[in-house]
Amino acid sequence: MTMPLLIAQLSDSHVGMALDVLEGRLDTLAALHRAVAHVACLDPLPDLVLFTGDLAERGHAAEYEAIAQALASLPMPVYAVPGNHDHPSVARDALPACMPVRADAPAQTCCYHVQHAGLQLIALDTVVPGRPHGALDSPQLDWLERTLARCHDQPVLLFMHHPPLPTGIEAMDACSLLEGGDRLAALVRGYGQVQGLLCGHLHRPVQMSFGGAPLHVAPSVAHQIALDLRPEAPLRARLEPPKISLHRWSAALGLCTHTSYVGDFGRGIPL
Numbered sequence: 001m002t003m004p005l006l007i008a009q010l011s012d013s014h015v016g017m018a019l020d021v022l023e024g025r026l027d028t029l030a031a032l033h034r035a036v037a038h039v040a041c042l043d044p045l046p047d048l049v050l051f052t053g054d055l056a057e058r059g060h061a062a063e064y065e066a067i068a069q070a071l072a073s074l075p076m077p078v079y080a081v082p083g084n085h086d087h088p089s090v091a092r093d094a095l096p097a098c099m100p101v102r103a104d105a106p107a108q109t110c111c112y113h114v115q116h117a118g119l120q121l122i123a124l125d126t127v128v129p130g131r132p133h134g135a136l137d138s139p140q141l142d143w144l145e146r147t148l149a150r151c152h153d154q155p156v157l158l159f160m161h162h163p164p165l166p167t168g169i170e171a172m173d174a175c176s177l178l179e180g181g182d183r184l185a186a187l188v189r190g191y192g193q194v195q196g197l198l199c200g201h202l203h204r205p206v207q208m209s210f211g212g213a214p215l216h217v218a219p220s221v222a223h224q225i226a227l228d229l230r231p232e233a234p235l236r237a238r239l240e241p242p243k244i245s246l247h248r249w250s251a252a253l254g255l256c257t258h259t260s261y262v263g264d265f266g267r268g269i270p271l
């Protein structure tokens with residue numbers, strides 16, 4: 001039996017966020033460094049890292065240079081998709097290995113396809129320039145359909161920033177994936193080999209089902225968004241413990257997702 005693949009999912013580092021946004025209580029670049037160190041110390045070491053968007057706060061080149069330096073200590077491949085706070089082409093220029101977009105990608109997007117140890121990884125760029133919500137247009141979904149067809153019966157993992165379903169956090173639901181979700185669900189259901197969809201954007205760990213496949217939203221490696229399910233609740237950031245998601249995948253068992261807290265919680269008490 002082959003060893004499961006271990007995938008660390010990091011999300012929403014917002015490097016470059018002004019310190020006064022969080023009352024000076026969180027340096028997001030330092031938080032990213034802590035998350036990277038956390039991944040590097042995991043035993044067993046993850047086979048790869050997927051970064052599900054909002055790497056930077058304003059999409060400036062200097063922010064991506066700092067992110068590249070932070071990620072440089074990781075020995076495994078790192079793949080990323082942009083979020084609504086990112087500037088996709090600036091991110092690509094600074095992190096070319098993390099966004100290996102090829103000539104056949106839909107124009108002006110950071111969609112790409114790589115494979116790792118038998119798992120096909122398809123990155124979807126849901127960014128709508130200048131807007132907080134996400135969308136997948138027809139050229140992107142056509143490309144996804146062609147890419148899925150090329151994969152035949154091989155297992156596929158999709159990753160993108162904006163979740164395609166509402167969660168009850170209304171202020172975030174208003175800026176989730178607002179276009180293309182129905183066809184995406186139909187493609188996931190029709191293809192049948194999609195092992196899961198990994199998203200970010202919500203700054204909370206959330207599990208759902210989408211097109212018959214597991215959908216996981218990773219928490220932020222920096223600040224979290226308050227879990228407030230009241231109608232019309234205002235959006236609030238909270239300094240809950242930063243977290244990463246750790247996915248254990250095998251063809252036989254599919255996706256098993258853990259949440260790993262970033263911080264020093266001791267070595268554990270023998271039980």
Ligand SMILES: [Fe+2]
Nearest residue numbers: 012054083201
């Ligand atoms: Fe974010």
